[in-house]
Amino acid sequence: MSQISIGIFGLGRFGIALVKTLNELRKERSIHLRVLDRDAKKVDSIESICEDPKILDLEGDTNLKDHFDNLDVAIIAIGENTLPVIQLANAAMEWNSEEKRCRILCRAHDEKTEEILEKLGIPQEDIFSPERTAAEHIGLKAIRPRHAQFPPLGPGQGLISIQTPESWLNKKLADLNLREKYEANLLCLIRAEEPDEVITPKAETPLREGDTLYLLGALKKLSQFQDL
Numbered sequence: 099m100s101q102i103s104i105g106i107f108g109l110g111r112f113g114i115a116l117v118k119t120l121n122e123l124r125k126e127r128s129i130h131l132r133v134l135d136r137d138a139k140k141v142d143s144i145e146s147i148c149e150d151p152k153i154l155d156l157e158g159d160t161n162l163k164d165h166f167d168n169l170d171v172a173i174i175a176i177g178e179n180t181l182p183v184i185q186l187a188n189a190a191m192e193w194n195s196e197e198k199r200c201r202i203l204c205r206a207h208d209e210k211t212e213e214i215l216e217k218l219g220i221p222q223e224d225i226f227s228p229e230r231t232a233a234e235h236i237g238l239k240a241i242r243p244r245h246a247q248f249p250p251l252g253p254g255q256g257l258i259s260i261q262t263p264e265s266w267l268n269k270k271l272a273d274l275n276l277r278e279k280y281e282a283n284l285l286c287l288i289r290a291e292e293p294d295e296v297i298t299p300k301a302e303t304p305l306r307e308g309d310t311l312y313l314l315g316a317l318k319k320l321s322q323f324q325d326l
Contacts, residue, residue: 101128105169107154107186108176108205109135112228114144116175121147126256126317134165156182162189169200180211184218191219256317257285262309263323272301280322282315 104120106113113135120129132150135141141151154165162185166172172190176182183205190202206212206225215225266274276282287297290308297303305311313320 103130105132105172107174109140110177113175163193166193171201174204262305280319282313285312
């Protein structure tokens with residue numbers, strides 16, 4: 099698997115946790131990390147696990163677009179206020195229009211920020227809020243004591259969702275030999291026409307166009323599903 103270059107903008111508690119998580123994920127894939135923050139002490143604190151640490155001064159930097167050069171993924175994780183997020187997102191989208199495209203994952207502080215980011219061209223699925231995600235998780239846990247949780251995955255394991263690949267259309271699960279070919283198991287699927295029903299597949303279950311498939315398996319193998 100080829101190396102992926104990831105940039106993290108902002109070293110608050112979330113940003114630092116993200117850097118450490120990606121450093122652990124190097125066991126599964128080669129990752130080049132570029133990390134940027136205005137606080138030199140924070141940058142120094144993660145220098146040992148980052149190939150390209152940089153001090154970023156938004157007020158004095160006239161070439162923000164240069165910081166996105168050679169990145170495959172840019173994660174704008176600044177948590178203090180909205181303006182720097184929008185400023186960096188705008189620079190990233192301008193860079194994308196001129197050079198090769200990188201995926202931009204952007205933190206939103208509120209609905210207004212989300213609206214602005216979408217107008218800049220960032221897809222809704224690439225806009226995130228750690229606070230909202232945590233709040234939803236804790237809220238469900240509070241009102242549903244038996245709310246199902248995903249178990250921790252072992253080293254090298256991953257869970258992904260994909261749409262039915264064209265080469266799988268109308269085939270039965272048994273015909274795919276997922277365990278032998280990909281070291282993966284199809285846990286469940288959701289039909290496009292029945293979005294509220296989760297189906298536990300059997301060997302004779304046919305896969306249809308528009309199905310969402312949830313697969314558990316080895317990370318090194320799961321990446322192959324993107325090429326089907």
